[in-house]
Amino acid sequence: MDSVSVRLMQEADLPSAERASAVTFFEAERSTRRVSDPEAEPRSAVVSKQWIDRMRFFLSVDPGGCWVAVEKETGSDRSDRTVGFAISQNRDRLWFLATYGVLPSHQGQGLGKRLIDAALAHASGRPGIFSSSVHPGATRRYRLAGFSLHPQMRMTGTVDRSTLPAIGGLREGLADDFEWMDQLDRDLRGAGHGPDHVHMLATLRLVVSEDREKPGYVYIDDQGRASLLAAAHPETAQRLLWEALASSRGLTLVNCITTPNHWAVDVGLTARLDIGQEGYIAVQDMPAPAPYLASGHFL
């Protein structure tokens, strides 16, 4: 591994880092897939573009948390080829890891440790959070770095529409809502999402609680999945999750449910979704947030 260097990511690394990410997660999905899971599929062009856009955004907000492991190509241009990446960000007093991987051909040789050490040094002692896969190398690495691993539940299936309640007290969210949303984020996870709200609102539907005494919000993707949900009270969180489920079409997914978030399990079971387990929320120096469903990308 002497030929591999770990350095800060630059804009020019984005296409090569995206390829490394696509290969790494495709292989990880294949190797950790359960018999009942659908076959792993290669990343689509749309998802590749979203990945690059999101990493460009992270680079523009907090470049000091974005690290790559690179080796020199042997071809004529001798450009760098990305073989690993650890993309982390600081927001106020919180550090989060957005994505992390090493190409299968380069795993188990200490590169993952070098990358996570670089990203963690950027945290400068801030509490930290991220969503972890079940990959044995990943969970080993995280626990060795001092994180607590909180098992996550996930619910899948098609919503039984006869179970949908009438939901009141919600409205579409706007950029004007970000200030109180950031305050709610601070109460739940110690830091506002700040610029991440701007990025999410550009691509996701935002629904918020009308009652400022019981604030809450949810970002819903184009398939009706709750991508990030935060609320001051479990009842508000439940109404927001019902709103997401009501807009789902076909198979849906509710992800990142830790044990302090059984309010979400109760909604999913009423909607006749199936409950299972997948991965961990990893935290250091903070509790697993609740009532809260983390975003895998923005935590």
Ligand SMILES: CC(C)(COP(=O)(O)OP(=O)(O)OC[C@H]1O[C@@H](n2cnc3c(N)ncnc32)[C@H](O)[C@@H]1OP(=O)(O)O)[C@@H](O)C(=O)NCCC(=O)NCCS
């Ligand atoms: C997690 C990951 C980045 C670690 O990278 P890496 O270069 O393999 O990491 P390292 O070699 O520094 O260390 C991994 C540790 O796990 C061990 N390990 C690696 N692969 C393993 C496996 N399949 N089973 C058990 N242990 C494994 C290594 O021996 C090492 O432990 P040690 O330092 O005590 O010897 C890499 O495995 C990966 O990309 N996994 C797939 C994608 C993924 O799950 N990313 C995390 C998303 S949250």
